[in-house]
Amino acid sequence: MSESAGDGGTTAVADNYLTHGKGILSWLTTLDHKRIGILYLICILSAFLLGGIFALLMRTELLTPGRTFVDADTYNQMFTLHGAVMIFLFIIPGIPAAIGNFVVPLMLGAKDVAFPRLNLFSWYLWLLGAAFLVVSIITGAVDTGWTFYTPYSMVTSASVITVVLGAFILGFSSIFTGLNFLVTIHRLRPPGMTWFRMPLFLRGIYGTAVMQVLATPVLGITLLLLVMERTIGIGIFDPNLGGDPVLFQHFFWFYSHPAVYIMILPAMGVMSELFSTFSRKHIFGYRFIAYSSVAIAILSFLVWGHHMFTSGQSALTSMVFSALTFSVAIPSAIKVFNWLATMYKGSIRLLTPMLYALAFLFTFGIGGLTGLFLGALAVDIHLHDTYFVVAHFHYTMFGGAVIAFLGALHYWWPKMTGRMYSEKSGRFAFFFVFVGFNLTFFTQFVAGSKGMPRRYYHYVEEFAIYNQLSSLGSYLMAIGFFLIAGYLIRSLIKGPKAPANPWGSNSLEWHTTSPPPWYNFKETPEAGDPYDYSDLRWDDEEGGYVSISGRGNG
Amino acid sequence: MTAPPGISDSDPRYDSRYQSAAGAGKLGMAIFLVVVGALFIVGLIGYVVVRLRAPEWPPPGTPPFFYGLWISTGILVTSSVFLHMAYVAVRSDNQPGLRRGMTVAALLGVAFLLCQAWNWSHMVGESVTPSGNLYGFTFFMLTGLHALHVLGGVIQLSIAAARARRGKYSSTFYPGVLYSAMYWHFLAVIWIVVFSILALGG
Amino acid sequence: MLMNHIIPFFLAAAGDAGLSPGMPVRASTFATGVDWVWDLILGISLLFFVLIIGLMILFIFQYRAREGHESAPTPSHNTRLEVIWTVIPTIIVGIIFFFGFRGYMDMAVVPRGAYSINVLAQRWSWQFQYPNGHVDNELHVPVDRPVKLVMTSDDVIHGFYVPAFRVKRDIVPGRYNTTWFEATEPGEYDIFCAEYCGTGHSDMLSKVIVHKKGDFEKWLSEAADLLGTMTPAEAGEWLYNARGCKQCHTIDGAARIGPTFKGDFGTERALKDGSKVTVDENYIRRSILDPQSQIAAGFEPVMPTYKGRVTDEEITMIIEFLKSLNPESGDQ
Structure with a gap:
């Protein structure tokens, strides 16, 4: 079995995927999944920066109850763009398209995804969709909120159609990526990797892909109807023509609620990898974690009505949606308990990726538990459309998906770039992100439960303190992100060379060199149990983990 | 896909890089059909919702169901049959049968689109337009969405037919025929569903 | 300056005397019920949060990687344990669902004989029309009497929200949405527009004025010929x-x-x-x-x-x- 997978860890590989082919053109025409992953990473991080700048501008405006430095219309455009950019350009493609593209084929021991050309095409579609969004900022920034609720989105003078077409194109990109991963995971699994011996990250990506493929067409139709309504006035949502504006909300959330789980399922997949690796323990309850993902994917299609408890839908409808909403809480709880049990009697290393995993437990825990308040009908009436909701979804989306994304980025960074970042800087920046995040959004829970509605440019005096603390937190977070950007960029230039397996993980991507060669693996490796660490020991000379039996030599 | 310049095709490290895994294309096409199916299911649910909410359906003044739609249904089903004959032919290496089946299927696809255009102009002549009322809108949305997919299918089918005429397919290699057939039969089924719902609902 | 703010912040967050933590004053019959469910969920959430984070911290200290410490093999699954931690949360969310639904039904059913006021929301103002034809931009209501609001909008969707009453309802153009409440404490409370409606959304504020027993009728008859x-x-x-x-x-x-x-x-x-x-x-x-x-x-x-x-x-x-x-x- 020796030398079955990848080149030897200590043998320098002259030719890796980064040096294979030179010049911008070799990147823009690449079919290599790793390079496409890097292209996505650069793009979505730019989107994250843009969305983050909007967020900081908003928080600065909210420092005072009245006008601080922009007028109401500008503020409305900022929160819309913040939401649209973060959701459509950053979180949805974040883990699946950027991290997933790089990691999925490697984890499968494959040479590439099933359809490399389609993969590159998806990236160009992403660029085109992003271009539409950016153009709309110039031609008339949208002020509808990222939810485009009718009839407001029909009467506003902003370029709603441009943004909607952008979201439509991004939907295609998302569908093609999902389709590609589904086929890849079905057809390119290596010998030995059964459905129940597959790394849980792959299962997360798989579940996400199923939802992308099934739910995104609904968004497509909804957005097309909105465009039709605005251009030719078909009268499906317009009350003046006998339409029903609430129908739009039903259509919209039928996609957008599963979309929330499109954002969180891959994050949960990342968590399973991190908890197991950094506890040096086999993941606990593989089957329960796996089935809970399936349960989440199915239930996520049945809960959209909980966004409309105050819209005037019938009490019976609300009751059913409330009950289904609570049922979604259970699979998430199961995962949390299983991750805890994975830590039990482990050997826990508090390296930067693990810090993000632990932070995830904390923030996603709060995000999930506050979902109970919103699922309970009587309480939701009070909390609906307040800052409590804003805080809740930031605790799940940011505290869940983005924290997991950061964990994943730190975890796979050495594999992607072949360089180690400074562990000390990583922990230091983590502190800013974690404290800043909690300060920003925990205060919003209180503002919301006290009654502050969301999307408020002015607010009454009593909410000033919560908003000021929240803004302070957002600045701390910004410092954290600039620190992260700083030490990651520094690592590219000055960072020490990364070993093949710096963390002692056992999934297949760690069995090849860092960065991997262009062809990933010489021969398709044989997959073992990805959570069995007994064959790995630390090697000082290598600066990483090596196989005791010589298998994979990595 | 051949290996990059400077690297021999037979280099063991590159050989299988861009060769699709067994069955990947077929599975990919099947998933794509699920996506298209989801699109039409949502469209049809939208139609049913609109119809249930309408005080009167079809709205007063709507012309009777046009017979032209029966003709297009016939054309599309016949086209599907010919494509199936081509598929059977290629599997038994019957090249003339393959050529005939593919060519006729593609031509019938074009005929279907022309027939739909005729249907639409007839509807507009009877003052049923997309922006007139919801009846008109749903009619044009469902048939238009379907025609768009047929248009894509005709292009792909024509390319495959041209290849078939040049003798590119054999009983061991016929992906173009297989994918065309999967997509085409699927569109025929979708059309029959759309057609029946429009016929029953109208 | 920060100190002047931070201490009151934590006091407010912790809840004033007699109030649920984080909730505003109570001024309607719903408030007590809603706050009770709030407290219940808060208690359960805190319990689980402390349990999860407590165990996490315990494990970090107990099992941190160090010289001479190795991860000990434990079973990689335990069906009984996993069934337990599936069933317990299921029961708990079932209980929360029940109480949440019960409170909601109280809100959904308008009592007979409620005093009816028409509400027209438009960008970005409120108009409350009383049975005698008087139209006002503030909502005046009697204490201890159910009030029903019949609401519609002229343009886009708005939301009627009174935090002190725990009442919220979207106001949708082209249809009438109703809600009701019974005020329990005379005074003035904020009305917010909760559904985003454009430029002036955050200025679409008003007050609900709860009159003492007998004062409401007096106010209404005076208001009716106020203009005269x-x-x-x-x-x-x-x-x-x-x-x-x-x-x-x-x-x-x-x-x-x-x-x-x-x-x-x-x-x-x-x-x-x-x-x-x-x-x-x-x-x-x-x-x-x-x-x-x-x-x-x-x-x-x-x-x-x-x-x-x-x-x-x-x-x-x-x-x-x-x-x-x-x-x-x-x-x-």
């Missing part, structure tokens, strides 16, 4: 404030959504279509009843029509008020 006790210009000013003019038209010279009223009357105005008109009585009358017909240059055509919602007499009062804002118009 004023000069026409004063009455016009009252209408300007009450009927939603001021949300878009200032009287200090600054242009907002619409042109300012200050120094406006009697001047010449350029219209969007390029023509010019004099701002006189007829122009104002037409602008109120058919606003889309004469859009001032530089503004969006967003004003709703007031046809059927103001009387001729009221239009005259508004015209008098506008005249008073331009002493140079010569009509004074």
